[in-house]
Amino acid sequence: MSITATPFTEAAGLALAARHEIISMTSAAKASHVASALSVVDVLSVLYSGAANISPANMDDPDRDIVILSKGHSASALYSVLALQGFFPKEWLAKYCNNDAPLGGHVTSKGVPGVELSTGSLGHGLPYGLGIAMSRKKSGAKGRVFVVMSDGECDEGTTWESAMIANHHELDNLVVIVDRNKIQSLTFTEDTLKLEPFADKWIAFGWAAHTVPGHDYTRLAAALVQQSGPTCVIADTTKGKGVDFMENSVLWHYKPPSADDVTKAFEQLEKNY
Amino acid sequence: MRDTFVKTLLEAAKKDKNIILMTGDLGYGVLDTFEKELPGQFINSGVNEQAMMGMAAGYASTGKRVFVYSIGNFPTLRCLEQIRNDVCLMNNPVVVVSVGAGYAYGSQGYTHHALEDIAVLRALPNMEVIVPADPAETAELTLSIIASRKPTYLRLGKSGEPTIHTSAPKVSHGTINEVSPGTSGTLIFAGSVGTVAVATAKELAQQGVSVAVASMPFVSTIDINYLQGALMKGPVIVIEEHSYRGGVGTAVLEAANAANLQGAIGLIAANQNNLSQIGDQNFLRSANGISVENIIKKFNALKVN
Numbered sequence: 001m002s003i004t005a006t007p008f009t010e011a012a013g014l015a016l017a018a019r020h021e022i023i024s025m026t027s028a029a030k031a032s033h034v035a036s037a038l039s040v041v042d043v044l045s046v047l048y049s050g051a052a053n054i055s056p057a058n059m060d061d062p063d064r065d066i067v068i069l070s071k072g073h074s075a076s077a078l079y080s081v082l083a084l085q086g087f088f089p090k091e092w093l094a095k096y097c098n099n100d101a102p103l104g105g106h107v108t109s110k111g112v113p114g115v116e117l118s119t120g121s122l123g124h125g126l127p128y129g130l131g132i133a134m135s136r137k138k139s140g141a142k143g144r145v146f147v148v149m150s151d152g153e154c155d156e157g158t159t160w161e162s163a164m165i166a167n168h169h170e171l172d173n174l175v176v177i178v179d180r181n182k183i184q185s186l187t188f189t190e191d192t193l194k195l196e197p198f199a200d201k202w203i204a205f206g207w208a209a210h211t212v213p214g215h216d217y218t219r220l221a222a223a224l225v226q227q228s229g230p231t232c233v234i235a236d237t238t239k240g241k242g243v244d245f246m247e248n249s250v251l252w253h254y255k256p257p258s259a260d261d262v263t264k265a266f267e268q269l270e271k272n273y
Numbered sequence: 274m275r276d277t278f279v280k281t282l283l284e285a286a287k288k289d290k291n292i293i294l295m296t297g298d299l300g301y302g303v304l305d306t307f308e309k310e311l312p313g314q315f316i317n318s319g320v321n322e323q324a325m326m327g328m329a330a331g332y333a334s335t336g337k338r339v340f341v342y343s344i345g346n347f348p349t350l351r352c353l354e355q356i357r358n359d360v361c362l363m364n365n366p367v368v369v370v371s372v373g374a375g376y377a378y379g380s381q382g383y384t385h386h387a388l389e390d391i392a393v394l395r396a397l398p399n400m401e402v403i404v405p406a407d408p409a410e411t412a413e414l415t416l417s418i419i420a421s422r423k424p425t426y427l428r429l430g431k432s433g434e435p436t437i438h439t440s441a442p443k444v445s446h447g448t449i450n451e452v453s454p455g456t457s458g459t460l461i462f463a464g465s466v467g468t469v470a471v472a473t474a475k476e477l478a479q480q481g482v483s484v485a486v487a488s489m490p491f492v493s494t495i496d497i498n499y500l501q502g503a504l505m506k507g508p509v510i511v512i513e514e515h516s517y518r519g520g521v522g523t524a525v526l527e528a529a530n531a532a533n534l535q536g537a538i539g540l541i542a543a544n545q546n547n548l549s550q551i552g553d554q555n556f557l558r559s560a561n562g563i564s565v566e567n568i569i570k571k572f573n574a575l576k577v578n
Binding site: 062117119124126129134139158165 | 293313316318319321323324325326327328329330331332333334335336337354355358359362363
């Protein structure tokens with residue numbers, strides 16, 4: 001809570017490097033969810049470049065901040081950011097999804113430094129983070145808990161069960177960041193199960209809610225600076241952000257980039273950043 | 274059984290502030306003393322088992338020993354994936370405690386009957402399933418669970434269960450506790466349904482047949498040495514207040530198969546022919562095939578003359 005809203009230039013460099021890794025590793029592994037990872041990577045880059053008090057130096061400190069990526073299908077984004085920040089060797093990324101490799105297609109915690117919770121089934125990260133936040137609050141321990149969720153994930157009932165519990169117990173150490181890219185598995189969120197008025201829902205559940213541009217490092221960081229109760233930051237994002245032909249398309253929720261796609265995507269990154 | 278559990282937990286929790294008791298808004302008149310004496314270690318989450326179980330796992334990840342208490346299917350089937358992923362996969366030391374085993378809530382209807390919970394929880398990796406026979410075993414097992422750091426499922430009856438063990442049970446991990454000896458066969462049971470096993474042994478004794486009666490509270494870790502010895506004497510009948518499919522009897526069959534044991538094993542469990550049948554615990558046990566008469570019939574069918 002002592003973080004100040006300085007411009008997050010480090011996050012910009014981290015996010016761009018991570019975008020290259022995400023595209024390369026999903027292509028090599030022929031894995032899905034490249035667009036989901038490109039959507040959330042700026043949020044993760046802000047968290048791991050100083051907005052959250054977590055680094056390889058303090059990752060076993062019981063007072064560290066906790067970051068949980070609940071949208072476990074965006075694993076390539078988390079792994080890239082963690083590797084680039086030195087939590088584990090960057091070489092691991094090239095073996096993403098390989099036989100007997102440490103990094104699986106959905107977020108895997110065992111043997112992966114910096115990963116707090118294995119995820120992949122939606123709606124698990126928030127209750128888990130809520131438990132850590134409640135334990136810390138009751139015992140007077142320091143450190144906040146950041147749970148990064150997808151917007152489609154908010155269809156899960158545990159989201160709203162947890163929202164009620166966090167409000168009732170006045171958890172001022174719990175932050176949800178929703179990657180609001182407006183696309184879920186089959187189509188747009190508003191055509192699947194309406195989330196709007198989304199911020200109002202959180203506010204009605206007793207949370208503070210802030211909607212911020214989800215690819216703006218400084219605005220994101222500013223929204224995470226301090227809180228007085230459970231807080232939801234709705235990061236207004238673009239699915240597939242940074243690669244024009246992947247943006248706002250359900251197809252790239254699934255399609256692994258071909259070698260040709262990788263070349264074109266890297267040209268896009270060169271142009272856009 | 275539930276009062277013994279809570280009393281034992283309370284005494285331990287007074288000495289260990291890392292013990293936490295969570296409930297999904299159940300336990301009226303049962304958890305009150307715990308809440309009053311240790312409010313900082315008690316959480317009523319509300320009616321939200323899925324969030325509660327995920328929360329319990331996260332809470333336990335901070336070094337706490339979290340007991341999650343509710344009725345039968347609610348802290349088990351309702352939040353199964355939270356137990357699977359957040360408790361078992363992450364190996365967090367959560368203890369799922371259900372009350373109302375089998376037909377304990379008989380007249381309340383099938384929604385309140387716990388008849389598939391052992392099969393389902395037993396299938397989860399890292400999960401230790403424990404089914405005490407009576408209040409004496411409950412106290413001992415609660416203490417041993419507190420001392421362990423494993424994900425655990427503790428399946429309790431309700432209230433007023435008679436004491437089955439005639440002397441204080443010595444609980445050690447994975448052992449079968451013999452209640453009374455016998456020479457021609459063995460009735461192995463899990464839970465308060467042991468009273469039916471004891472009644473059956475008495476009936477057989479009157480017919481001149483001596484069978485041992487034994488409690489098997491550890492369903493995930495089976496006492497192969499005891500089982501082997503029992504099978505050498507005669508038929509082993511496994512009695513449980515649970516579905517036939519995947520329960521305690523199945524666990525014994527699996528263990529016997531893995532150890533290549535020879536001998537006759539019979540299963541007595543709920544046949545679940547009429548899910549909507551209403552009645553008290555004894556009525557529903559009997560109506561679903563868990564009776565002295567059926568156990569003797571099974572024993573006689575398997576014994577070698």
